[in-house]
Amino acid sequence: MGIRALLSEPLARYIVQRQQEWISRSIEVQEKWRKELVKKALHTEFGKDHFFKDINTYSDFKEAVPVHDYEDLHAYIDKLKNGEKDILWPGKPLYFAKTSGTTSGTKYIPISKDSISNHIDSARNAILTYIAETKKARFLDKKLIFLSGSPVLTETGGVLTGRLSGISNHHVPGYLKSNQMPSYDTNCIEDWETKLDKIIDETIDQPMSLISGIPPWVQMYFDKIIERTGKKIKDVFPDFSLFIYGGVNFEPYRAKLFESIGKRVDSIELYPASEGFFAYQNSQQDEGLLLLLDTGIFYEFIPVENFFDEKPKRLSIGEVEVGQNYAVIVNNNAGLWGYSLGDTVRFVSVNPYKILVTGRIKHFISAFGEHVIGEEIEKALRYAMERHPEVEVIEFTVAPMVNSENGRLPYHEWLVEFAVEPTNKGEFVADVDRRLTELNIYYKDLIKGSILKTLELVPLRKNTFIDYMRANGKLGGQNKVPRLSNDRKIADELIKINRQ
Structure with missing residues (x-):
């Protein structure tokens, strides 16, 4: 066993132990975050506009902070884009994550110094939780491929700006950089088809053990490899043992992906977004995703049937029920307040709180x-x-x-x-x-x-x-x-x- 795999095991045990601690206090932890977020943003422009100084209870919070979408926050974000500070969160954002909106065009989602750990540590912890459960860590000593957007960043109002996957690329831990693929130069190629051919050139003869990406684009990678070699993926990458994915429901792709691979491999489902990293699959024994309740996000949930009401019913984590579909509302330590993600989830467990992503509120x-x-x-x-x-x-x-x-x-x-x-x-x-x-x-x-x-x-x-x-x-x-x-x-x- 190599040094990466060896060192990962005690860290994995520690992460799971910490995880169990906050799971046992889920409702208390969420209330702690609600209070901390309001306190820290007290003197921001948004905090002053919404009378954060008068917020004591969750009822006060709901009265002061309406449910927003991106358009509702547009005026505040425009100020951030113009270089102003202390608008939604103290100081200026560390990054803007650019993402496409269906009605808002390109959206600029703030990521702060406080919130970046939610994105980076949660992805790491998903892998470590897998290692703790399965005792499988040898894949860390082989090559790991992350099919993602370009890491090239621009500036908007003095704030580094790019796709979330590209931003995350700049925070890959040093101990993994030496076996991360593709190369930085290849990752910077904007044209997907040109980039994919180059990725295959770089990876086809490597001991690939982990592959991560959105299923349709991973399938395209597999199809091109099979077309080039005439072999199943298991024969091209005999060390391939772990598939990590998110962004879409895996089930419609499962049969073809595994047929392309030629063998069963373990998989971990993630629930990341520009607005936050919300959940990950913490067990190979069930499909539910553990909702991350102690990473700087205060969650609210609106029953889907009430979402379009004039004043929809908003619930905290302690009020949700198994089997009910909810629209997800987030308040985070980057300055998103009452922010409607547009996603719907269904709870499959409340001890711990585990979800399935069921769709989009407008889809x-x-x-x-x-x-x-x-x-x-x-x-x-x-x-x-x-x-x-x-x-x-x-x-x-x-x-x-x-x-x-x-x-x-x-x-x-x-x-x-x-x-x-x-x-x-x-x-x-x-x-x-x-x-x-x-x-x-x-x-x-x-x-x-x-x-x-x-x-x-x-x-x-x-x-x-x-x-x-x-x-x-x-x-x-x-x-x-x-x-x-x-x-x-x-x-x-x-x-x-x-x-x-």
């Missing part, structure tokens, strides 16, 4: 009142794939077809790019639709009441989604296609590209 289909959410779409597809084991899905999205031709009933249109299509398409569609009616009573009632007809599936040619992402300047990095939409903007563009 749903309710053209007829069905309110189908991402989790239901993905579960229905997974069910059908289990019943049709030959099927391999590369990517998919779902949209409503309201104005169908020839007077036909409207329906949900599933646009799917298959690696391997179902042998019996009709039975596959029937299985997806049947499972969706079981998961969503409103959808079932609309089908039974002849308001909607059974979904229709449109197979897309190879690389349709890649061509779509390329056309929109979002190929590679942390970008992904929404699983479902309440309009046809994405669907119509995909169909147009599919015909080219």
Whole structure:
């Protein structure tokens, strides 16, 4: 066993011990952070505007701090971008994480000296927690690849600015830098396809043990390696033993990824975002993600059905229930206050607090009142794939077809790019639709009441989604296609590209 693996084991035990300490005091720890955040931001512009000096209880906090999205904080962030300080958090941000917003264009999310550890230490702790549970550490002595955005940073108002994955690249611990891949110069290449070819040149003959990235881009990496070598990934990288991912639900990609690898490998799911690193899978025995309650973030949760109310019900961690879908609201030590992430989660445990990410609050289909959410779409597809084991899905999205031709009933249109299509398409569609009616009573009632007809599936040619992402300047990095939409903007563009 090499020195990295050897030294990781006592550190892993220490991290898990610390983890257990805050888990046992979860509600108390969250209340501590609420008080600390308000106290530290007391004299910021936001703190003065929202009368932080008068906040004592959580009820006071909810009264003083409304739920915000990025647009609501835009005026404060513009001041930060102009170089002003003490606006949302004491001083100036350490970084701006640039991220694409659906309504706000490019968003500039502040990361402070206080909050950077949440991003960096949480990623480290996810790996150490895995080591503590499995006693597997030898992968640390081999090569580790992180498929991420460019680490090149610019300046905005005197603040270093870049993609979160690029910022994180500057904080990789020194003891891992010597076996981190790809090289810094390769990581700086902006064009994803050029970058991917160069990554393969650098990694194809290396003892790769850990691969990390968003599943569709990892799959693209695998496909190109298989195309170049004619071998499964296990034969190219016999030491490959751990896959780390986040950003999208893994299940639709699982079968094809593992088929490409040619063997089962352990995996760790992460829940990172520009606004914070929120959770990670802390056990190989279940799929729930441990919500990180002691890293400078005070969480609030709004039941999904109340989210669009004029004054939605906001809950602290001690008030959540297992099985309920919630919209996530964060308050952090970078100056995000009452900030709606747009994500929805479902608690699978409250001892400890563990979640599954179930979708986006604005990513749903309710053209007829069905309110189908991402989790239901993905579960229905997974069910059908289990019943049709030959099927391999590369990517998919779902949209409503309201104005169908020839007077036909409207329906949900599933646009799917298959690696391997179902042998019996009709039975596959029937299985997806049947499972969706079981998961969503409103959808079932609309089908039974002849308001909607059974979904229709449109197979897309190879690389349709890649061509779509390329056309929109979002190929590679942390970008992904929404699983479902309440309009046809994405669907119509995909169909147009599919015909080219």
